[in-house]
Every structure is written in C-alpha cells, then in structure tokens.
Amino acid sequence: MTSNDLRSEIESRLGPWQQKLGRDSAAYTNHILRVLTLCDLLAPDQQPPPSHREEYLTAATLHDIGIWSAGTFDYLAPSCDHARAWLASIDRGDLTDMVVPMINEHHKIRAAGAPDDAVEIFRRADAIDVEFGLLGRFGVSRSTYRHVAKRYPDNGFHRTLVRLTARRLRTNPTSPLPMLKW
Template sequence: MDPIDLDSLFKPWNRTLGKDRTAYRNHVERVLRLCTTLAGGELPDPVAFRVAAVYHDLGIWSDETFDYLDPSTTRAVGWLHEHGHADKTDLVTALIQQHHKVTAAGAARDAVEIFRRADWIDVSLGLRNFGLPRGHYRELLRELPDAGFHRRLLELGGRRALTRPWSPLPMFRW
C-alpha cells in the first residue's frame, strides 16, 4: 500500500489544475516512477517524494506564476505540517527548490539528485536521460501520456518571456 495516496494529495487541487490536471498528474507519476528507477527500485523516502512530486510545480496553477518554486514549497510544507509529517520539511523543501538545478545537486544516489534527474528526464522528453535507456522513457510515456503537459509548459514559458524578458525562466538554479 502506498504511504500517501496520490488522489488524496491531488484532491484539493483538482479544480485549480482544471484542464491541466491529467497532464500534470501524468507528469507527477512519470517523475515518481523515474525516481524509483534511478533509486534502484525503491524510493529513499516515499512520503517526502510523493508530497514533493505533487507540489513541485503546483505554484504554476495555485499562484498563477512561472516563478513557482517558493509558492510550491510553501504549500508542500503547509501540507506536511497539517498532516503530521513536519519531520519531512527539510527534504521536501530541498527536493522542490533544487529540481530545476542545472548542475548536479549531489551524488547520483542522493535523494535530491534523484528527484532532479527524474524531473529533467521528463521535462526534456528523455533527451537528457542520465544513462537511462531511451526505451524505458518511451514506454513510460506510452503508459502515462503527455496529455499536453509539454505544450502547456511552452505556452506558459512563452507568456513569461513576453511579459518578463529579463527573467524568462526564474525557476532555474545553477
């Protein structure tokens, strides 16, 4: 049995996500499965990874911003405190804050680096694969279709670039 059901994590956000719900949900599930693969078959901390996965990009919708790392983190930490998992705050914060880091966030088996790599694999449609066989990602994408996720990211990124050309991708970290 899963430590935290994804449906229960998504439920408060279904209306906010609107037409993007399936696209984002599939992205979250792909990231979690990629994390499991990169971790060697078992997540280092299933609760922290599930919460971070659901909340890592949520600020795009909850706060209507492409500068979403802080709002996403704040909402995830709130959930942790409300549901008796305050001890996971530091890890979930690091997972969310570092998931768009361009350079490594630690050794390959570190939790934050596993999450970072998994998100990069999915966001790049498997082009940045960190040694994961391309067929593995293609199969995952067949099972959990894109459903417009990448198109939506391009749309939101384009809008941000037009309105704030001095800061088109504020979520990137070096």
C-alpha cells in the first residue's frame, strides 16, 4: 500500500466524522499517518507491516475519534465503541479483542505489554507523536521522527490538544486528562 493509498483509506474511514472533524481533519489524518509510520518503525520485522494490517488501521483511525464524535476529552469509551461498530460492519469482529485494548490503553503511562505486542507498539507510537519525539522514543531517533513529522505535518494537531486540555482543566480541574492510565 502506498502512502497515498494509506491516506485515502484513512480519509475514507473518517468519512462519517468529516463534518465534526471540521478544521481538525487534516491535523488528525496526519496524526494517524505519523502513528502508523511509527508503528512500522517500532515493528520492523512484522510482515505485513502494521500500517497494512486491519487491527492497526482501525485502532489508528479511531483511537481519538471520540474527541469529535462525542465532543469530549474523555474519549476512550466512544472511540472503542466506534471501533467495535467498524469491525462488525466489515465482518472483522475477530479483531475486537485486539483493537479495543489498543485504543483503550494508548495513553497508559506504563508499558501495556511486551515490546512486540500490538497494544504496546501502538501505545509507544502514539506517545512518540504526542510528545513530539522529545521524551521516550523507544529507539526511534529524533531525526527519524522529524522526517516523519515533515512528511505528515502537524497542521495544528498539538495546538488542538493544548486547547482541549485547557478547556477540560477549566471544567474538570480534578481530572484534566481523563484518558491517562497508570
């Protein structure tokens, strides 16, 4: 699958939420592409690579969608619900037990499994991107992350996260980041 094919696949999957994504559509699409690219880098021996596998495509496309679909920063449950529905709609319910933990654990602070486990690979890839490749990079060099970020520009994704965090902090000061888990 080429980079353009992957982008088209993601945009197609995001179709039902394009209106709700609004100005964040390009930012979220590129975040998904960065996460999938980082999954490939973190699992170089997996064949096919993660970005070509349904479980990673579904998890990556839908892992944050609850922010927009449910209008909440407490978005893990709605994102998991969308993943279940998507997998059922394509007759891949067999992947639910893998995809739901990939989404539900992607903001876990501690490891979510062995380094070669899909849940942990996905958690690490998302963490690298959310942290701009500045903190834990799990073997991905800073220059490699910069190359990935240049290929798939931020388009305001991190600015949106800061804005949403600030809004959540004002309305729920005791739970500003409800998606984080130990």
